[in-house]
Amino acid sequence: MQGKVVIAGVGNTPYGKHPGRDKIDLIVEAAREAIGDAGIAKDEIDGVFVKIANASPTVLYGQKVSEALGLQPAIGCALDQGGAANVGLMTYAALAIEAGIIRNALICYGDTARTGSHAVYHRPRGDDAIMGWYSTAAGYAMIHQAYCQRYAARDEYFGAVAVAARDHGARNPKAQLRKPLTLDAYLAGPHVIAPMRRDDMCLLSDGGAAILLTGAGEAKRRGNARAVPILGVGQAQESWEVHLRPDLLSSRAAASAETAFRQAGIRRDEISFAQLYDCFTVTVLQTIEDYGLTPRGQAGAKALAEGLGVDGWLPFNTSGGLLSESGTPGLQLIIEAARQLRGEAHVQVKSPRYGLVSNQGGSMHTHATLILGAAG
Amino acid sequence: MSVPEIIETAVSAPYWQALAAGRLDFQYCRACGHGWLPARAQCPACLSDDSEWRPASGRGRIVSWVVYHKAYAPHLAERVPYNVAVVELVEGPRLMTNIVDRPDGQGLAVDAPLELVIETDFGRALPRFRLVEA
Numbered sequence: 001m002q003g004k005v006v007i008a009g010v011g012n013t014p015y016g017k018h019p020g021r022d023k024i025d026l027i028v029e030a031a032r033e034a035i036g037d038a039g040i041a042k043d044e045i046d047g048v049f050v051k052i053a054n055a056s057p058t059v060l061y062g063q064k065v066s067e068a069l070g071l072q073p074a075i076g077c078a079l080d081q082g083g084a085a086n087v088g089l090m091t092y093a094a095l096a097i098e099a100g101i102i103r104n105a106l107i108c109y110g111d112t113a114r115t116g117s118h119a120v121y122h123r124p125r126g127d128d129a130i131m132g133w134y135s136t137a138a139g140y141a142m143i144h145q146a147y148c149q150r151y152a153a154r155d156e157y158f159g160a161v162a163v164a165a166r167d168h169g170a171r172n173p174k175a176q177l178r179k180p181l182t183l184d185a186y187l188a189g190p191h192v193i194a195p196m197r198r199d200d201m202c203l204l205s206d207g208g209a210a211i212l213l214t215g216a217g218e219a220k221r222r223g224n225a226r227a228v229p230i231l232g233v234g235q236a237q238e239s240w241e242v243h244l245r246p247d248l249l250s251s252r253a254a255a256s257a258e259t260a261f262r263q264a265g266i267r268r269d270e271i272s273f274a275q276l277y278d279c280f281t282v283t284v285l286q287t288i289e290d291y292g293l294t295p296r297g298q299a300g301a302k303a304l305a306e307g308l309g310v311d312g313w314l315p316f317n318t319s320g321g322l323l324s325e326s327g328t329p330g331l332q333l334i335i336e337a338a339r340q341l342r343g344e345a346h347v348q349v350k351s352p353r354y355g356l357v358s359n360q361g362g363s364m365h366t367h368a369t370l371i372l373g374a375a376g
Numbered sequence: 377m378s379v380p381e382i383i384e385t386a387v388s389a390p391y392w393q394a395l396a397a398g399r400l401d402f403q404y405c406r407a408c409g410h411g412w413l414p415a416r417a418q419c420p421a422c423l424s425d426d427s428e429w430r431p432a433s434g435r436g437r438i439v440s441w442v443v444y445h446k447a448y449a450p451h452l453a454e455r456v457p458y459n460v461a462v463v464e465l466v467e468g469p470r471l472m473t474n475i476v477d478r479p480d481g482q483g484l485a486v487d488a489p490l491e492l493v494i495e496t497d498f499g500r501a502l503p504r505f506r507l508v509e510a
Contacts, residue, residue, distance in 0.1 A: 122448045124380045124448075124449070125472075127380075127382055127388070127414065128472040129380035130379075130380050130382060130497075130498060130500065130502065131460055131472055131473055131474055131502065132444060132452060132455065132458055132460050132474065133460050133472050134444075134448035134449060134452070135448050138442055138444070138460065141442040142440045142441070142442055142462060143440070145440045145441060145442055146439070146440040146486070149440070149485070149486045150486070190445065191443070191445045192445055192446045193442050193443070193444050193445065193446065194442060194443040194444075194445060194457075194480075194481065195442075196442075242462070243439070243462040243470050243471070243472050244470055248439070248440055248462075
């Protein structure tokens with residue numbers, strides 16, 4: 001990638017409850033903001049890339065979204081990679097731009113998991129449901145338990161992640177959950193699927209989000225001084241169900257990061273901040289370790305001792321992430337990274353140079369990593 | 377939502393029939409020697425069709441476990457708290473199961489040795505495990 005394609009514009013609806021609204025109308029609202037932010041004409045969009053809605057998958061979805069946007073794009077498509085799909089879609093869109101197949105791509109997501117159906121997150125898991133195996137959260141709880149056992153991890157390590165995300169969400173006017181969390185309140189929270197507590201778990205949210213990609217040359221010609229370059233992308237899939245993996249505590253997030261860092265040509269310690277897919281707190285600790293930002297088993301202690309705020313060891317999920325801003329799967333993390341690198345975040349890191357984003361889906365089945373550079 | 381129903385397929389029926397007969401069987405590839413669960417038409421290691429069902433010894437170990445305090449379906453309301461565990465058989469295959477007599481996970485540990493206990497529940501013979509006292 002190395003900066004040949006840029007994020008030209010971003011947009012999102014408020015997150016939380018949008019009773020009576022349709023997922024596609026939330027996408028159009030977010031896209032309208034992204035189009036305005038990018039300063040391009042709507043009809044210049046010739047690629048529409050949409051992640052399927054977790055709560056309500058739809059056939060020919062790329063086409064239904066394009067129709068609502070009044071577009072007949074060269075490429076219109078939908079992707080299912082769970083929560084890794086947004087970085088996945090960005091990757092394929094950026095390659096299509098680089099190849100000259102399209103010029104301007106819209107990546108978008110909308111869902112109504114809060115006021116609509118969230119049955120997908122509580123679903124019986126195939127034949128294993130007869131053993132009581134239900135929900136998305138349970139797969140992560142299984143990893144959480146393995147993490148506690150192998151590393152003798154304290155509950156406070158997970159709490160440090162939740163407290164940081166909630167602190168940042170409280171300062172984001174568009175966030176769904178704006179109530180800060182203390183470590184004591186975290187520890188007093190009830191177990192839902194032990195060892196996982198209520199505040200280890202992400203939100204269920206209605207909302208829409210969109211970003212516009214274009215070529216770096218195109219952005220320059222238009223005088224877009226806030227374009228954020230894509231420096232590296234990587235993907236790697238675990239694919240196997242949680243219980244069939246040889247090691248619950250070593251995921252292919254590592255391989256996805258390796259590819260992204262190699263493309264970007266930067267070292268781990270050059271990262272200014274990380275927007276990590278915090279669907280559950282263990283995912284954050286696991287991703288930090290898979291990414292090689294700390295040795296195995298040490299992410300939690302370091303987070304607790306040195307902090308995940310903008311002045312801490314690793315400025316993390318500065319708009320609140322899935323735990324506080326929105327439980328929607330991952331595009332909000334990319335948008336926040338772009339805002340940071342434009343210097344426009346609510347909780348701003350000082351003069352960031354490189355931003356790291358992780359996306360993952362299923363029960364850590366899929367992984368994607370994105371590295372962005374400073375705007376301009 | 378009611379009790380989940382197992383839909384037996386041509387591929388999975390032997391697994392359930394063996395349990396009903398008091399055995400836990402796993403699939404074994406005659407081409408490459410790989411063993412696995414759950415049931416599949418082809419070996420996921422070498423893609424051969426040439427597999428057979430073999431009885432497991434019933435011995436295994438805990439890989440990880442969770443304890444549900446929330447009931448995700450009405451029939452589970454009277455069961456919480458209950459555990460679900462990942463168990464690896466000594467033959468290699470893994471399954472999602474329950475550890476009996478330890479609803480809240482008390483005394484469970486990674487690598488704790490287990491033995492098979494087949495229980496009838498929801499009208500089905502199900503493979504569960506009990507801790508083996510050292």
